[in-house]
Amino acid sequence: MNARTLLAADPNFPGLADFGKDPLWISIIKAAVIFIVLMLGVLFGVWFERKLISRMQNRYGPNRAGKFGLLQSVADGLKMGLKEDLMPRTVDKVIYFIAPVVLAVPAFLAFSVIPMGPKVWMFGVETPLQLTDLPVAVLLVLAMASIGVYGIVLAGWGSRSPYSVLGGLRASAQVVSYEIAMGLSFVGVFLFAGTLSTSEIVAAQAQGGALTLGGLQIPLPSWYMILLIPSFLIYIITMLGETNRVPFDLPEGEGELVGGFQTEYSNSLKFAVIMLAEYVNVFVVSAVSITLFMGGWQAPWPISMWDGANTGWWPLLWFFLKMVLVFSFFVWCRASLPRVRYDQLMALGWKILIPVNLAWIMLVATVKAMRLESVDRSLVLIVLAVVVIGCLGIWWRFDSVLQKRKETRAAQVQAEFEQLQAEPSAGGFPVPPLDLPHYHGVARKEVPSGSN
Amino acid sequence: MTTHYLVLSALLFAIGAVGVLVRRNAIVVFMCVELMLNACNLAFVTFARQQGNLDGQIIAFFVMVVAAAEVVIGLAIIVMIFRTRRSASVDDANLLKY
Amino acid sequence: MPWLSTLMAVPVLGAVGVSLVKSDKLAKQLALVVSLVVLALTVVLAVQFDPASGTRFQFAEVYDWIPRFGVHYGVGVDGIALVLIALSAVLVPIVILASWHDADGSGAAAPPKRSVKTYFALLLVLEAMMIGVFAATDVFLFYVFFEAMLIPMYFMIGSYGGAQRSYAAVKFLLYSLFGGLLMLVAVIALYVVAGKNTFMFPELIAAVQDPTTQKWLFAGFFIAFAVKAPLWPFHTWLPDAAAQAPAGAAVLLVGVLDKVGTYGMLRFCLELFPEASKFFTPLVIVLAVVGIVYGAIVAIGQTDMKRLIAYTSISHFGFIALGVFAMTSNAGAGATLYMVNHGFSTGALFLIAGFLIYRRGSSRIADYGGVQKVAPLLAGTFLIAGLSGLSLPGLSTFVSEFMVLLGTYQRYPVPAIIATSGVVLAAVYVLWMYQRMMTGAPKEPAYAVPGSPEEAAHVLPDSPKEPVSSKKPALGLPDLNLREIFVVAPLVAVLLVLGFYPKPVLDVINPAVDKTLSSINLEQPKPAVADQKGAGQ
Amino acid sequence: MDVYAPILVLAVLAAGFAIFSVTIAPFTGPKRWNRAKLDAYECGIEPTPQPVGGGRFPLKYMVTAMLFIVFDIEIIFLYPWAVAFDQLGMFGLVEMLLFIVTVLVAYAYVWRRKGLDWD
């Protein structure tokens, strides 16, 4: 509700009502632009990542192809196109071919609901800088992410090789796990924005509300990244997990799974499509984080003092700047963090992110409800207290049990160790008797293995 | 316009029903049942549009929940029987005949 | 004092007591005592009963049982019910005494030892139910007793009977149950159609007006009763059940239980559905006559004495049904008296047959011969009982049979004449059986080839395979002992007394029968005349 | 329906590109036949024979999938609730608390039964 009432006040922000009015050719133009920008973005992104990571590691990075090595990714792409297309005979051909497509298409589609600016005049038509918007736009993003999982599973499955299957399974398990936490982290945003439409969420971040505390009006920050810090942090983590990026790049953990689900997609255009999809996914999650938490295309604080900052084509700039920043964060993570173990990854997703997220949502909802209705505040507080105490109790029980278990285990190990120290042959460990003549010291003929 | 969706849903439902009756693998049968449930969802959503109220869509939510619960329990049962007898074929399960 | 409830409660409590006491012997004695108490109470009841009284059901007790269905615990007796209750009360102690060793596992014919206590407890429960079924003045209560009665009898046949006891028991139960369920439908429909929200019999009399409905309901009741009473062609369970049941149970089955059927026809069919009764009378009479002749003819051909007795009963039940549906007061009273007399006479026959079987272990007629030489008392009583079966004048059955035939002749001369042939045939089967078994030279029992069908049918599985005579003196047929004399004596006495002086009983019966018939005739003032005209044409 | 049309346009573009790339891949590169190239990659050793029909997924993943379904469904209910929260007010809060507590109970059960442990 509040989002919509807000909208009426500021005609600059496009709302749901502004969509679906474009003529087809405008839509085609916008779609084509988005497509091209994403393609170029991938080329740029690959280069940027390599360059930045090198700089962080005191290296130069690509610097041969073109100025600053800018053409490096173009060269890589060309190389991929010109390499031999290998196809192992074990693969399930149809699935093997479909998988990259299934992976790539949804990645692009998710971008269609990302708002990149207010309404502008484009070839004589006033249109928002956003391909389209739906009442359930965020759901579309999540849905596309889910469909992408099919691509991963199909790629792994269709390849019919142990590495691929395992990689695909791991990847899908990881993605679905983090998708839950991601989905939960959005709830806070919806609670505040009251809508699932991306453009309206951006609009809702235009002005912060105000908290009346003892007669004092304390303005609330308008961006949800500050208002809902826990949600934002969780989203950032899940964003990494969702896109299989370091430190959560287990599906492709070279050490154990070679290339993961893409092992059999040896260097060719098919692989290029997969890689493209991965980068587009990164862009999508970045764009979503910007839209939902960082005020979308709106200018950041000092610039926003300038009245024209949020009008015309300017916001496009702010948007892309934010994109670059978020992408840099990805690179930063990659440069500085080690890869986690798979159990750690799942434990983080299931045992920390989800419960914390739920608790946070309930907290936010409670606070909101208390602001909505002043009645029954005590009831809410009591319920809250019960929940908190319950959670603490459960946690305490968990913790003490775990602690006890750990202690007993340690004591056991210690006892065993001591026992073994005193009596090496106890516990069935084959310890050679001390009086055994040393092997090399006795002149005996060597017995070849297997001839007993 | 909505008629097409109804026809589709009826078709899906019929396919599912026939699948349940014809197929022998428990998992396939089970998937056919799920197909039937989703056909129901389609019908609900279509009718919701036809009737101009949202009840049908809400029902679809509930159906999804139930379908999910059914998946969880059904797969658990099928896995259980699979582990016991190393086959998921319904025909192999023939102890209960008179 | 709630006489009838007491009458029912005493045997039930006795049954509980019997099943709780420690020793078998004590159980038997207790059962006997209880049954004698019941007999004494019945005598008191009978003395207090006032046949001339205006009220129809005396000693009436009516309580709400299930108001929801309009069901009452309603009991009360008129003359008809009273004599039948008396019949039960007299027979039960006799049966108890007669079955003293039936469940012990002793005796040549006895099956292996079974729970004696259960047997006597069942007997007492059965007695309570028999009293209940005759005393019930609520149609529903009657139905309940009618069905519940099956269960103890079922167990008595099934657990204590002969080789094919379980077959016989199941057949008995299913036949009766089927009939009973049909009756249930009719009972329900009666309740619904009558719309009086009550099951009290007096209020339901002729409550259903619509003739078609009446006919259907009549059919429901009648079939149940016809199965119960075994009227031809619903009789096939009786020979099996009676032949396989232990002698005591057979007496109660044929002597009392089956009377419920004819009693039901007289009490319920006629009064509840007078029009339908009149409509169906020709059919019933045909069935009855066929039954009389058929039963008698088949009886002649029997080789097994228990089966033979059972078939004679079918013939006799034909007479009773004939009497009931002749709808004259003579015939009605005769039929009622017949019920009593038949109970005693068939009871005597079965018991004496039981004694024979107990001694020799076979129920085949061919296994016996010349008994009157070795056991004259046995043979003599057997003869008296048999003669009562053929309605020798001077014995009680003669009176009743004569009344029935007379009453029937008043209205339906042709059937009455045909039915008379049954009397002739009766002489054939009774005398022939006597001749084969009791006269001539004493006979070694000829045992059937082991495993042959004959053996299966006649010889109890656990009876000794070598001739009993090798163990017991005088061809294994000692004469009646004291206990057995005590068993037979009262029966013979009753047969003789009622044969010469049936008036006291008739005095009790007549008013009730008249009432019954008058309640039918309420609609048609002079049916007898009309019918006689019809019959004359 | 019009709001969905642009998505379709983008989908056509993306799908066209992806399918194009995948299909021309075999034609752009050179073809030098080598037996080893036909085998699945397995660190240079003989590839493990794969069972017909692709074999089976480890059961462990089924548990994850089930859990995902459960929580995804929970999210389905959270979204509309969040959107309509202002109108539902206290009632919505209490009901959703009950709902979440219920789910958390199941969650705790799974956790304790080692459904969330990987090794």
Add this chain to the structure above:
Amino acid sequence: MNDAIIQPPTIEYALLSPMLLVFGAAIIGVLIEAFAPRYLRKSIHMPLTLLALVGAFLMTVLNAVNGLPDAPAAMGSVAVDGPSLFIWGVILVLALVSTLLINDEEQFVAQAAAVPGSPDEEEAILSGYAQTEVYPLLLFSVGGMLLFASANDLLIMFVGLEVMSLPLYLLCGLARRRRLLSQEASVKYFLLGAFSSAFFLYGMALIYGYAGSVDLRAISASLSAVSGQETLLLIGTAMLGIGLLFKIGAAPFQAWKPDVYQGAPTAVTALMASTVLVAAFGAVLRVFWVALGGLEWNWKPVMWGVAILTMIVGAILAITQTEIKRMLAYSSIAHAGFLLTGIVAVGAAEQNAQALSAILFYLAAYGFTTVGAFAVVTMVRDAGGEAGHLSRWAGLGKRSPVLAGIFALFLLAFAGIPLTSGFFGKYAVFSAAVAGDALPLVVVGVVSSAIAAFFYVRVIVLMFFSEPSADGPSIAAPTVGTSAVVALAAAATVVLGIFPQPVLDLADQAASALFIR
């Protein structure tokens, strides 16, 4: 999009308290599973489950004492009316009784996932695993039944149906002995159950398409208001009916019943056989009387056919059975048929009240007898677990006359012999049917009763009149729980057979106001 202001719904927690209590206890049960140490679980579960059921029963009574509301609770989705309360009471008591049975040791598998005979299983048994999840599952299922029977909205009914069924599917597969059989029963029950619920759902969709609502009252109102879409309505009714008839095991949807009853652990069978039927009949009544009452002339002939078929199939196929649990299953099918005659006996309000009260009474009477019968089945065991084959029951009457006698009592009650509860149940239903102009149905019912009596009697014959075999089954020394169940069921059977009036009054009272809409 529509900006209609959403009114926060209201929920009458007090009216729903029995259900909420059961569900709450189930949830606590899950927590116990999660946090209580293994050796303590059972000893916590047992009192919790029993307390919850008793508490819910008391709440139900309290609701009944407080007087009934005149409108459905929870925004018209749950109707807490007389029939509901009666059915709730019956379900709760029966569930309580079944819980006592379930408490018995050695019935449930130690670890469902372990392969029989494998080291895994050995280990599970040795380390004292026990499937204590049975208790929360039971509670969930019971809660679902309560909801199913009182739903005033097809959606809620569907949810109730599933909440009721899903735990049962699992419970069926947990038998300790004859594991394959049990798991097979489970998978069959599940697949067929899911299949039938899909039918229910599609029927619901079509009716929604017709009426624009799934609220029973709204559907009923639309019957006269909406025209031109009768096809939707009729097909929808048929499919809805299929889903519901499946649950009560009416022919031709009865195929699952014998398999499932045979395979499931007997204690679970007892629960299923008694309570599910009760709950499902509550739902059937609601759907066909409340929602589709105006369509009576369309569904009545079909229901006639189904009732006749069910009675006959149940009675005739039961004769061919050699397994005691299968036989009881077919008998339960036949009884479902008898009950259906009551459903058909719809008419004017007074007639409806009579039929309803008859059905309610029948359900109560049948439920108790069934629980008792299955309780006896649990006690007759041989080396391989329960002695299911009928031949093993030969001579039981000699071996243990009391047990056999009680079982015979139950069988006689099934057969509808007077002075047992079954008689008055049958009587009530048949008399309602006669009053509802369904005399032919009653005749069929009576005939099939007679057929059914045959196989009941056959078992009695076996038990009492056959010689026991030397290696016959032993009678397990009954635990307190089992003997309490048997005693209670026997007492209920006798008391309802001799003094049915109080319960009949209760059923009358429950039925007098019919269903609230």
